[in-house]
Amino acid sequence: MKLLATALVALLPAGAVLADGFIYIPNVQPLTVLPRPPVPRPHFPMQVTRHRVTVEIDDTVARTRIEETFFNRNRVQLEGVYIFPLPPGAVISSFSMKMGGKEVSGEILEKGKARALYEQIVRRVEDPGLLEYVDRGLFRASVFPIPANGAVDVSLEYSETLPRERGTATYRYPLDTGKYSAGNYGDVVVDIRLRSSAPLRTIHCPSHESAAISRKGESEARISFEAKELRADKDFVVTWHVSEDALAPVILTHRGSEADGFFFFSITPRPTRSAVVPPKDVVFVIDTSGSMLGTKLKQVQKALKYCLSGLNPADRFNIIDFSTEARRFQKSLATAGEENRRLASSYVDAFKARGGTNLEDGLTMALSDLQSRDRLGLVVLLTDGEPTIGITMSKDILRRMKDKNAERRRVFVFGVGEDLNAKLLDLVARDTGGVTQYIRSEENIEVPLSNFFDKIDSPVLTNLRLEFPAGGVSNMYPRPLPDLFRGEQLEVLGRYRTDGKKTLVLRGKFEGEERVFEYSLSFPGGQNGFLPRLWAMRKIGYLLEQMRLSGETPEVKEEVIRLSKLHGIITPYTSYLILEDARVARRAGRPQTPELLFRLAASDAIGGGGGISAPRAEVAQKVRLASKSFGAETGADSVDVSREVGRLKRGAIDWGFSDVVNRDRVRVKQVEGKTFYLQSTRWVDSALTGKDSVGGSTPRHVKYFSDEYFALLADEPGIGKLLSVGKQVTFRWGGDVIAIDA
16 A cells, blocks of 8 residues: 555654655554554665766756665565755756656645645654754655665756855755765765856865865866765855956855854966966975885886976976985076976986985075075975984974075975874975975875976965954964965965954965955855864864974963864864873762863763773774874874874864764764764753853753744744754854753
């Protein structure tokens, strides 16, 4: 007997919510089987084994196609209903669905009807998770049959119009519904092709840092993301800006419960049509010590010859190879003519790996070549070891470099392998305004070095300074600002006090000439919930780098702890602190209060009560190892720490063991820019933990599923996202503190 969709909705079990849409299965036997009320029937949620998303965006029209495979692990055929929450703000122009290659009829419900359906489901199954979508419309359709121990292929296609405001548009794919799945998605691919009639400027994927963005000219780009396994707990978001302006500034803001708002500022310099690439001076400093023997040296030789072939005619260059001592290709910088490049290629072919590592000699020789104040000077250093010959103490090497580098020429460092002094190399890059990149022993050197040189081949905007003359803006990262080369974009995150118009001044060399750009930009107090945590990651990354390279201070340590706790960002340093603080608290017989950072995320992992399960023991071990390695100067540990700190500075995900912390039981959630910790059975807004547990306000207690509960939801639909966190949740909403009680 075929069950009506309304009956299926009423009987939806909490564990059957899957995929970007929901496929839900009634948890009862059909009414015709027995002449008595329905009884429970055990079943297992289906597994999403394949997920493909293909998107075509032309100006403000987006067409999205989804192809996914559901595997039914039950021994019985199932029937269900598929619900797809529409993207926020989407105006759907068409919607179609196929199952097994056949068109399936469905319907689109506008927000009012969709909200009633969501509330009906939530009331029946007593799970507030779906309340996150009460302010969205939805598409629903029947899914039948779902074969026993078999798979069903579902494809969905829809189109929508994307609003564009002041040249900025956003595409959002509702991938976050996967957090209700019984397991991670398998074989995930998101492929977005973006075309615009106006020049595409800034393109950003704030939700998934590992997404690749590639451009094809000024009017087309491709954003791609792949994962063999993915915990789909957040939407896939892409924002972009179109403009004819030379810099095309973009501002996104978020105004939450804190006094100061968050902003994201971005520019993508657009070279002028008649632009001549500013000439540059480049010195390649290559380690040819004995440890480079074999494949590594051959890869370097090939990559270096590629770099030489890519020099512009007006550029100048030199090559310095160092082992026990340093040697020059030419006594002074050579012009990048055909003959000099041919001679340089022969010089590179003659490299031999032998002797020790005199790093200081190679660097100071390179810096002595870069004396011109009118040209951009760059040093590209490649080494696989730590200093063993000549000056070997880090502080002495850095002092010598400072003496030789009055003009602060940038040093870009490529560290190869694990047997090197990553702390020293990071200091070299930091003190000169360069960057580091580490390549493991088994990785290919040629590709990243060639790619890097392609990037720096055309400097567009250098020596950047960003100012807000009227003030009211603080905590901007990254600092200092990097140089921008062709195809790159500048992304700055910071805090601001008041909404409204603000004057922004950007100074720097644009295509080799000193320029000043002034803009009047609107800070509208918007709602971009990804900004607070992204800003916090970058600030924490900066602070961790300062502590690692320059030493710890109580003030910096306390700020890292505060930000980490407030935004739920796990790092080895802060985990080490909670590990030690929790032990002290237990020895003293004191309760482990919320002031202890990550008490809610990691207390079980460090033996907070009873026995330790295998996953929790794994967390404890990872915390200890990561904490121990944080201060390492040399070896594989120092390389790993440098890489992870760099990821945080770029706004990437937390340290590698954060997923393990949540594996046994999810204890940290991020919703709408807020972080929630699980305290016993209650989820608590991180801004309300510790000394300011209720922020000086008396909480308003609301009974879960009471008339007042649903009246609150009806009056404030946006609050559904916070109610969806759990049955017992305490949070700040506007100027009030609300406590939902079971």
